Amino acid sequence: MKFMKYGFLSLIFLLGVSLFVGCSSDEETTEIRLAEVTRSIFYAPLYVAISEGFFEEEGIEIDLTTTWGGDTTMTTLLSDGADVALVGAETSIYVYAQGANDPAINFAQLTQTDGTFLVSREPVEDFEWDDLKGSTFLGQRAGGMPQMVGEYVLKQNGIEPHEDLELIQNIDFGNIPSAFASGTGDYVQLFEPQATQFEEDGIGYIIDSFGTQSGNVPYTVFMSKQSYLEENEEALESFTRAIYKAQQWVQEQPEEVVAESIVDFFEDTSLETIEQVIERYRDQGSYAETPILDEDGWYLLQEMMDESGELPMDVPYEDLVNTDIPNQIVNE
Incomplete structure (x- = not known):
């Protein structure tokens, strides 16, 4: 009888622990609303981070929306319709030049050449x-x-x-x-x-x-409003860690394996075409190998903007680029 009593109590205890662990796991998961400027094989490491579970490993749940265009994407970010935007780094300069009180800060690079x-x-x-x-x-x-x-x-x-x-x-x-x-x-x-x-x-x-x-420029980057970054730095560290895992994975795996990983994101494109595109982008170094946005690339971007008559003002690297998060992740 005593054995049954203690056995019953042990069962209750184990169930309680199980429920507690389940609740804890939910509480540790952070949802990040991500707006991508378009859907493109150019962004393969992002889709790999989702499909291979790298975000999940970091306790991040991604709510991905395609916002189709730089203007729409930045409007979505600045109006709190998204926590993070994947878009060209030039958009952060346009916003900054308009005197934004809460500018968009670039914290991780995804692609490093024109696509x-x-x-x-x-x-x-x-x-x-x-x-x-x-x-x-x-x-x-x-x-x-x-x-x-x-x-x-x-x-x-x-x-x-x-x-x-x-x-x-x-x-x-x-x-x-x-x-x-x-x-x-x-x-x-x-x-x-x-x-x-x-x-x-x-x-x-x-x-x-x-x-x-x-040459290498911060062509497509992840950015968030400065206020969001300051309040959610730990979540963005986890986000960036998942992206870095995916960047390494894309460099290491055969193109057919990468294509298989992301094919569900491109229903109207054949697996063979996806493989060819991945090979082409990887061979020309389009996929950034780390999330670090380097200073030379930042100023080359502004040189290009100036050449085309689109640079509203010179913006120092340290004003709109967060290097602490990617450097910490890469050096772990």
């Missing part, structure tokens, strides 16, 4: 950038990173974008591929997987990469 490719309507043998002179070039929206990098690369190759070619920049980001497919432009600046899909369909031909031409 677009130069696509021609016809095959081009022995391509040289001078071939673009006198052509119709379908570029990206003014003020965004693709446009600024595009113009910077053209100038680096001796082409004045607004003088040496007919530059079209009034087409919405999402409609640029269809505009080219329907006959607009001799050349177009395209992200993946559209560039590879156009090659497969015989619509266009990849002849060069803006990413390899431009």
Whole structure:
């Protein structure tokens, strides 16, 4: 009888511990609302961090929303519709220049080159950038990173974008591929997987990469409002740790393994195409290997903005870049 009594009490105790542990686990999980500027294979390490459970390991639950465009993404962040934004670092400069009381702070880098490719309507043998002179070039929206990098690369190759070619920049980001497919432009600046899909369909031909031409810049970064970062530094450390795990994983795994990990995020893209895109981005060093946004890249970004007439003011590195979080994670 005594044995049954103690056994019953032990069972109650074990159940209590189990319930307590369950509650504790829930309390330790932090939800972070993440707004991404677009859905792109260019952001593969983010999707890997979700699908491989790296966020979960760090006690982070991601609520991911695609907000389609830099303006919309920053509006979402600044109006507290998101805790973290994945967007071009230039947007934080625009916000800062407007005198924001609670600026957006860049705390982790995801991509470190431009993600677009130069696509021609016809095959081009022995391509040289001078071939673009006198052509119709379908570029990206003014003020965004693709446009600024595009113009910077053209100038680096001796082409004045607004003088040496007919530059079209009034087409919405999402409609640029269809505009080219329907006959607009001799050349177009395209992200993946559209560039590879156009090659497969015989619509266009990849002849060069803006990413390899431009050098390393903080092209896409994670940022949060300064107030959120100060109040949730531990959560953002965990977030960044998960991203760093994913960055290392993407570098180490074969492209087919990475493609399999993220395929569910791209229902309309074949596994084979995803593999090709990952290989191309990885070979040209587009995926940042660590979350650290370096100082040289920050000032190259502002040089590009200035070249295109879009830099509202010079912003010191330390004003909008948090280095404590990524440096701590990388040096652990």
